[in-house]
Amino acid sequence: xxxxxxxxxxxxxxxxxxxxxxxxxxxxxxxxxxxxxxxxxxxxxxxxxxxxxxxxxxxxxxxxxxxxxxxxxxxxxxxxxxxxxxxxxxxxxxxxxxxxxxxxxxxxxxxxxxxxxxxxxxxxxxxxxxxxxxxxxxxxxxxxxxxxxxxxxxxxxxxxxxxxxxxxxxxxxxxxxxxxxxxxxxxxxxxxxxxxxxxxxxxx
Amino acid sequence: xxxxxxxxxxxxxxxxxxxxxxxxxxxxxxxxxxxxxxxxxxxxxxxxxxxxxxxxxxxxxxxxxxxxxxxxxxxxxxxxxxxxxxxxxxxxxxxxxxxxxxxxxxxxxxxxxxxxxxxxxxxxxxxxxxxxxxxxxxxxxxxxxxxxxxxxxxxxxxxxxxxxxxxxxxxxxxxxxxxxxxxxxxxxxxxxxxxxxxxxxxxx
DNA sequence: GAGAAAATCATGGAAAAAGGGGAGACGCAA
DNA sequence: TTGCGTCTCCCCTTTTTCCATGATTTTCTC
Numbered sequence: 001x002x003x004x005x006x007x008x009x010x011x012x013x014x015x016x017x018x019x020x021x022x023x024x025x026x027x028x029x030x031x032x033x034x035x036x037x038x039x040x041x042x043x044x045x046x047x048x049x050x051x052x053x054x055x056x057x058x059x060x061x062x063x064x065x066x067x068x069x070x071x072x073x074x075x076x077x078x079x080x081x082x083x084x085x086x087x088x089x090x091x092x093x094x095x096x097x098x099x100x101x102x103x104x105x106x107x108x109x110x111x112x113x114x115x116x117x118x119x120x121x122x123x124x125x126x127x128x129x130x131x132x133x134x135x136x137x138x139x140x141x142x143x144x145x146x147x148x149x150x151x152x153x154x155x156x157x158x159x160x161x162x163x164x165x166x167x168x169x170x171x172x173x174x175x176x177x178x179x180x181x182x183x184x185x186x187x188x189x190x191x192x193x194x195x196x197x198x199x200x201x202x203x204x
Numbered sequence: 205x206x207x208x209x210x211x212x213x214x215x216x217x218x219x220x221x222x223x224x225x226x227x228x229x230x231x232x233x234x235x236x237x238x239x240x241x242x243x244x245x246x247x248x249x250x251x252x253x254x255x256x257x258x259x260x261x262x263x264x265x266x267x268x269x270x271x272x273x274x275x276x277x278x279x280x281x282x283x284x285x286x287x288x289x290x291x292x293x294x295x296x297x298x299x300x301x302x303x304x305x306x307x308x309x310x311x312x313x314x315x316x317x318x319x320x321x322x323x324x325x326x327x328x329x330x331x332x333x334x335x336x337x338x339x340x341x342x343x344x345x346x347x348x349x350x351x352x353x354x355x356x357x358x359x360x361x362x363x364x365x366x367x368x369x370x371x372x373x374x375x376x377x378x379x380x381x382x383x384x385x386x387x388x389x390x391x392x393x394x395x396x397x398x399x400x401x402x403x404x405x406x407x408x
Numbered sequence: 409g410a411g412a413a414a415a416t417c418a419t420g421g422a423a424a425a426a427g428g429g430g431a432g433a434c435g436c437a438a
Numbered sequence: 439t440t441g442c443g444t445c446t447c448c449c450c451t452t453t454t455t456c457c458a459t460g461a462t463t464t465t466c467t468c
């Protein structure tokens with residue numbers, strides 16, 4: 001059986017690289033590529049692949065959102081996330097949105113073909129590095145409240161508690177409380193570390 | 205005349221993509237690839253290409269540093285920077301360290317071949333997007349000293365001035381001075397904004 | 409409608425960072 | 439040799455953050 005494969009990535013070289021890698025695989029049929037989310041959706045309107053390799057960083061919508069949309073419209077398609085970044089929050093989000101696998105862009109030919117084979121069986125494929133990352137902070141996903149997110153963003157913009165209080169029409173002490181909760185949730189002991197971790201995990 | 209070309213990139217797909225793209229070019233001879241800086245240097249010990257396509261993000265040393273090293277040891281080699289990120293600071297540093305060109309990873313086949321041809325003539329090639337970024341004077345390249353980089357990283361790790369001073373065997377007031385200079389260079393007024401901008405521009 | 413979670417506000421004190429100065433020592437390059 | 443940049447150090451003041459502790463109201467959820 002032949003697996004029809006499609007790729008969405010805004011990097012020409014990556015597309016070409018994968019095409020070249022999969023060229024010799026008789027079990028894989030190359031359906032083509034899209035370089036952004038909208039042309040991907042346009043393509044899916046006409047033809048339906050079995051597997052989509054999907055980059056996380058796209059010019060129009062993020063791959064994470066695209067993944068959700070595609071999975072909603074075409075639940076039968078298997079999606080494999082594709083990214084340079086081995087970051088817990090991205091992988092997690094991608095999987096939450098219905099992806100069946102996650103492969104890094106430094107993957108070998110074997111990794112890609114086995115990823116495609118695995119997800120075609122309905123199983124989940126995570127590249128070793130990706131699953132290590134997921135294991136590391138095993139599900140310790142930090143959940144922020146609406147207010148905490150707002151405050152976090154304003155902190156990152158360089159505003160002081162007093163300025164944030166004014167902006168949100170709340171007391172300075174309240175902002176201080178939110179700030180303390182943020183430090184506690186991220187298990188950091190000061191603003192510098194808080195912002196760094198928040199950025200690296202995709203909260204900013 | 206045939207241009208001997210070598211590539212350093214830790215992403216297998218990118219290597220494969222470029223190899224595939226350049227395969228049909230008769231004027232270009234593919235010498236091979238390295239996936240990190242040290243094996244690149246090991247290769248150069250034995251053979252010398254005309255052009256090296258060099259990724260900025262490498263596992264061991266940054267491409268920026270590798271560029272400097274290669275150019276010092278082998279001034280005759282032309283180096284073309286290669287990156288996903290269209291970020292002014294990176295491009296600037298790469299060019300400062302002796303690169304002859306800069307191409308983004310979403311480049312087309314034509315772009316790559318013409319980049320190689322251009323630098324072989326001793327000229328500079330910047331992909332359109334890259335040169336646009338350079339033209340924009342809004343992101344005046346922030347150049348950090350060795351010490352400032354160290355201090356910045358330790359700040360981002362959540363250390364206080366006192367802790368940093370102890371770690372670097374310098375006075376707290378000195379750390380404070382570096383910190384003030386960092387705030388001034390990044391034009392930020394507190395740690396939060398400093399870290400956010402530093403991360404987003406790739407200094408962390 | 410009860411209970412949980414979130415958002416709000418407060419006091420008071422310790423620690424750290426920010427802002428403003430000034431200044432000497434060193435190396436490197438024009 | 440004379441700058442220039444870097445690294446080093448110090449003073450003082452104000453601002454801001456961090457920490458501990460406690461409490462009330464609003465909002466969501468079962």
